[in-house]
Amino acid sequence: MYSENNTSAPLAPEPQAHDMQRLRDLLLGKDYESLLELRRQINTPELHSEQIARVVSEALQLRASQDETLSEVLSPTIENALSRSIESDPQRLANALYPVMGPAIRQSIQEALAQTFDTFNQLLEQSLSPKFLGWRFDAWRTGRSYSEVVLLNTLEYQVEQVFLIHSDTGLLLRHAEAPQAISKDPDMVSGMLTAIQDFIADSFSIQGDASLKRLRLGELSVLIERGPRAVLAAVVRGNPPGDLVELLTETQESIHQQMAHTLVNYEGDSEPFVRIHHLLEDCLVSQRQQRVKTKPWFAGLLLLTLLSLVAYWGYQHHRAGQDELALGQSEQQAAAQSLQDELEQKKKLQQLAAQAEREQEQVFRERIKQINAEPGVVVVNTDKTETGYRIEGLLDPLARHPDTFVERMPLLTRVGVRDVDATFDYSFQPYVSAExxxxxxxxxxxxxxxxxxxxxxxxxxxxxxxxxxxxxxxxxxxxxxxxxxxxxxxxxxxxxxEPTPVREHTAAINRLVDTINRAKYLFGAGRTDVDETSPRLNQQLRHIKELLRLAQVNEQAVRIILTGNTDQSGSARINEQVSADRAVNVRDFLIGRGVPAAIISLGKKRGSEVNERSVTYWVRVY
Amino acid sequence: MIQKKICMLGSFSVGKTSLVKQYVESVFSDKYHTTLGVKVDKKQLTVQGQAMTLMLWDIAGDDDFFKVRPTHLRGMAGTIIVIDGTRRYTFDVAMSLYKMVKALPDGHNIPVVFALNKADMKSQWVLSEEMLLVLKETGSAVIESSAKDDLGVDELFSTLAGKLVLTGNISKGAIG
Incomplete structure (x- = not known):
């Protein structure tokens, strides 16, 4: 080591690098090699992919077992991949799905068919029961379709409508309804529902957060679930179970969670709530009644009825048989008996006829009594005719004619048959009654x-x-x-x-004059003819006649001046003629109805001076 | 489609219901007025190219029997205050209702339109120039109307709807 240090000392940079290498070798040994190898693998994509490929499935599996994020992350990619695949070659995916779709579709069709058969079966079974008839009647009474009524009656409960309502404004955010539900305008219902809740809260000064939870009317309930920003209301037919309330609460929570921002900043635009429509639709749940196998009491009843009918018929038949037997035993005796019966029958009929005749006679006497009781009528003689009676007598001209008050009476035509009324043929001489x-x-x-x-x-x-x-x-x-x-x-x-005070009549006369002067008869454009049925014209006529009567009592004379008018369309000459014709026609009407011609005169031809298609009256009393 | 809640306010028998009736086809019967104190109707219209649904809350007349419930005013976007031109008292009620609306949280943003109703009986009107001036000084639209002669009815509602489109306003202040 030492010698190496010595020899390398003069070679300044080279030996230094070499030393570092040696130092690393000494310190890290083989580990360093593998570290370098690792780095190379990470930096080289091919090698890195190779590495990850070994663990990727296990890693995905592990992560999927830990939480849901994987599917969230992957789903857009998978969706994209799927749509890309369908775009490029739809057949491929179709082929892949075929083994799955085929059975699924078959099963779905089978289920639908089975359900239809089931319903049909059920309907057939019910078609003879009183319940069925009741439902038919209900359908007819309420104007619903029969199937709807059946559905309503076989349902335990059904959520028919769901409203999502903005709390503050009462505006409808979203509405969902079941296919058969009958709903009025949901916007308005939403408003009124809010008003009702306010009304209850205000009227009964409810404390704190308490609020209306449920409205109930007959088979309908409205379940109301209040959230901080919106109200969820479900209209339920039948008996809503407890878990329905839970469902509403959960839905309410999801809506508030998903739409929190939109709800806070709501300014009347309900469009964004389309997003949560499926949540409302999920609340449109229903539950059919469990069909309980009832005892066939209706069929039993039918059987019993049949049996008793048969028994009755048998009894009757038996009796008839016995009678026949008796007859056979004594045929001669029976013949004699029959003759005797016939005679007796005849006698009986005669008796009946006589009785009926007596009865009719008695009724007629009643009628004559009734006529005689009437003042001013006297019956002198009566005759029976083929069709009824002839009655002769005296009749005061002021008395009521019996025809107007005598009740009709039935005529006895054949024995026991009374099918027409008897005619009364009167013949009266006039007389003055002192009654x-x-x-x-x-x-x-x-x-x-x-x-x-x-x-x-x-x-x-x-x-x-x-x-x-x-x-x-x-x-x-x-x-x-x-x-x-x-x-x-x-x-x-x-x-x-004293002779009638003139003043009293004068007041009445003045009133009438005033009324008549104010009234006018109006014409259609270009018309001059008078509608004789006009209520106003006839009232005017009555007023004039009353005026004449009172004036006569007062010994006064009446004068009526009629003036015709036209509007300003048309020439002056024609208008003058039209105005004159109108006055003449009203005059002729009045004269025709008994107003003396002498008291009516016509005013000057005014034409269109007052611009009105009318006839006006001017009455003077002297 | 924008929805807005509109309140019809005014003294007893000034013609609120008649104005609404002239304007919409009702679904609910009038008996709701006397029981609930309010009836809700709906009208769809287009203002400045904007489709709009007005939910009209016709609130029973303010008098000794019915006080306007503040809860009914909650969340309204605009209001029409109706005055019967032939009765002075209805003007006073209208002014107090106006103050009530303006005192609501965010009330200063709620557009108001005054309807001078019963314009068919204008010869019998008792409103003085000063009173009309007071109305105009509020900055609100003042429109003469007659449900009987179908006068100014559409104008009332379309004017208010126009203001709603302009301000894009809704009262966010909730009461209670």
Whole structure:
């Protein structure tokens, strides 16, 4: 070592490097070699790949057993690889999948078929049960399809709709519904659902975080799961199980986790929530009822009914057989008996006919009684005719004709058969009845007492009380002596009033004049004809007639001036003619309905001065 | 599609419901007003090329029987305050409602449109120039409307919708 040091000392840099090499050899020995080899392997890609290739499967396996990251990392690559592969050569993947897809599709079809058969079978079985009929009825009543009703009834529960609602605004973020569910506008439902929750919270001053969890109406429930930013509401038909609430809670958590940022910054755009639609759809779960094998009580009932029918028929048959036997034994006796029966039958029929006739006679007598009870009608004679009766008598012209009040009665045409009404053929002579009711009716008709004048008949005394005018009083004096059966007039309680105060009528007249003047009859464009059925026109006519009546009482004269108008379209000359025609037509209508022609005159031809297609009235009372 | 919550506010019988009815086809019956104090309707429209759904919260009239529930105002993006031009009292109610809205957290960002309703009975209006000035000074739009004659109804809602598009605003301040 020493000598080497000596000899190498003068060769300055070279021996130094050599020394370092030696030193390394001394210190690290063979390890250094392998270290260099290792570095070479890492730096040379071919060698490094070779190394990793040895362990890569084990490494992946190990990592996969530790956590999920591997699949997360690999899935984009695998997806890319798959789509690349399909793009370049779809057949290859199809071939690879064929052994898997074939059985899967077959199984799926088989299951679908089996399910259909099962449903069909079930329906067939049910088709004779009362439940089936009930469901049919339900379907008809509610307007749903039958299959829908069956589905609803065989379901234990079904989540029909799921709403995701923004807490603050009540706006709908996302909505999912089952295929058969009937849903109204989910946006509005969402708003109202929020309003209802607010309403409950406000109305019952609920403390703290407590909130509405469940609404229930009949077979429908609404389960509400509140999150910090959004509300998840599920509409469930049937009995929702406890784990449904759990499912909602989990869904709510996932939504808040995945959409946290969107929820916090929500400004009315619900588009991003499409991403979590599948979470809502996952909540649309349902559970069919476990079919319990029930005892075939319906079939049993049917069998029992059949058996009893057979038994009854057998009994009847047996009895009939016995009767036949008896008949055979004494045929002669039976023949005699039958003759006797026939005679008896005839007799019975005759009795029945007589009875019916008596009955009809009695009904007729009732009718005659009814006619005679009516004031002003007297039946003198009656005859039976082929189709009914002929009735002769006297009829006061003021009395009601029996045709208007006598009830119909059935006619007896054949024995026991009454199928048409009997005709009543009346023949009346007019007469003046002295029956009080008729006397009073006539007195009212002739005297026309005022409202505050009361007429009465007590035996043969005609009592008049109340208030009447002198003129009417004179009329009464002339009249009462001609009243049939009246011998005395009692006016001890009748006050003679001053002639009707004119002022009272004047007020009414002024009102009518005002009303008539304000009313106008309007025409369609270019029309001059009058619609005789117009309610306003007919009301106007009534007003005019009432005015005439009152004016007559007041001994005043009435004058009506009709003026026609047109609008400003058309020439002045034509408008003048049209306005005149309109006035003439309204006048003719009024005259035709009994307004005296003498009191109506036509105003000057005004044409389009007031620009209105109308006829106006101007009434004066002198 | 942007959704916005709009509240219809105003004194009793100023015509809020009639305005909404004139504007939308309702799904729910009016009886919700008296039971819940609110009824929600929907209208879709396009403002400045932006499709928008307005959820109209028609809130029962502010009077002795119904006080406006603050919870109903929560999260609203804009409001229409309705005044009956023929009743002075409704103006006072409108102003107090306006203050209530502005006092909400973030309330200064909530656009308000005043509807001077019953424009068909304008001859019977009792609103003075000063009162109109007070309304205009709030910086809100003031629009005359009549549900009966279908006057200004579309304008009311489209004006408010226009403001919503402009500000892209929503009240984020929650009450309670």
């Amino acid at each position: 009080p009711a008729m006397v009073m009716k006539r007195a009212h008709l002739v005297l026309q007492p005022a409202k505050n004048t009361v007429l009465n008949l007590r035996d043969s005394v005609f009592v008049v009380s109340g208030v009447a005018e002198q003129g009417w009083r004179n009329k009464l004096e002339n009249y009462w002596r001609n009243m049939p059966g009246v011998t005395t007039l009692d006016v001890s309680r009748l006050k003679v009033a």
